[in-house]
Amino acid sequence: MSNNEKNDITRRQFLSNLLRGASLLAIGASAGALLFKAKKVELVWQIDPKKCTRCGRCATECVLAPSAVKCVHEYSICGYCKLCFGFFAPGQVKLDTGAENQLCPTGALRRKFVEDPYYEYTIKEKLCIGCGKCVQGCNTFGNGSLYLQVRHDRCVNCNECSIAKACPNDAFVRVPAGTPYIKREHT
Numbered sequence: 001m002s003n004n005e006k007n008d009i010t011r012r013q014f015l016s017n018l019l020r021g022a023s024l025l026a027i028g029a030s031a032g033a034l035l036f037k038a039k040k041v042e043l044v045w046q047i048d049p050k051k052c053t054r055c056g057r058c059a060t061e062c063v064l065a066p067s068a069v070k071c072v073h074e075y076s077i078c079g080y081c082k083l084c085f086g087f088f089a090p091g092q093v094k095l096d097t098g099a100e101n102q103l104c105p106t107g108a109l110r111r112k113f114v115e116d117p118y119y120e121y122t123i124k125e126k127l128c129i130g131c132g133k134c135v136q137g138c139n140t141f142g143n144g145s146l147y148l149q150v151r152h153d154r155c156v157n158c159n160e161c162s163i164a165k166a167c168p169n170d171a172f173v174r175v176p177a178g179t180p181y182i183k184r185e186h187t
């Protein structure tokens with residue numbers, strides 16, 4: 001074999017190796033893009049209950065009226081108290097369900113007798129405006145089982161949540177759409 005023929009074969013091998021390398025790189029890049037797509041998780045807004053100080057802006061700053069933020073209840077940490085400071089207004093006249101004795105401005109927080117001295121508290125979500133008054137009472141004097149959450153059957157997941165912009169404590173965070181709620185735990 002002449003030197004020219006040898007050089008020709010080496011050049012062809014080099015070019016074919018180069019092409020193989022390039023196509024492997026291309027496969028690698030598209031596999032990477034697919035993996036990135038698969039890993040891209042949809043995010044939604046939620047309130048971190050540990051950071052929320054019940055400032056009241058959740059009721060007034062949402063683009064929706066009433067707000068997409070509602071009070072929710074973690075029953076596993078509720079004391080089922082007879083004298084619930086989330087339910088009763090300070091200086092209440094009587095411990096009964098008269099509107100004048102209730103803290104909630106819309107009557108959204110309901111109570112039901114269980115057995116002496118326990119009562120169960122539930123939220124009628126349609127009436128809740130997310131003002132956080134009951135949450136403040138429950139967190140100041142009770143177990144903190146009442147807390148605020150963005151309800152995803154209402155929230156339109158704005159790119160820039162107007163409550164998040166107004167929140168004084170950066171309590172609004174982005175969470176995966178598959179796990180859209182942050183459960184309150186005993187403090």
Ligand code: SF4
Pocket residue numbers: 047051052053054055056057058132148163166167168169170171172
């Ligand atoms: S604006 Fe922030 S601190 Fe105020 S009630 Fe809403 S989440 Fe809580």
Ligand code: SF4
Pocket residue numbers: 070071103104105106107108109123127128129130131132133134135
């Ligand atoms: S006090 Fe405010 S946050 Fe609590 S249930 Fe009533 S409307 Fe909802």
Ligand code: SF4
Pocket residue numbers: 045061062063064067068069150154155156157158160161162163164
């Ligand atoms: S994302 Fe939009 S709709 Fe949802 S809580 Fe924030 S302002 Fe309201």
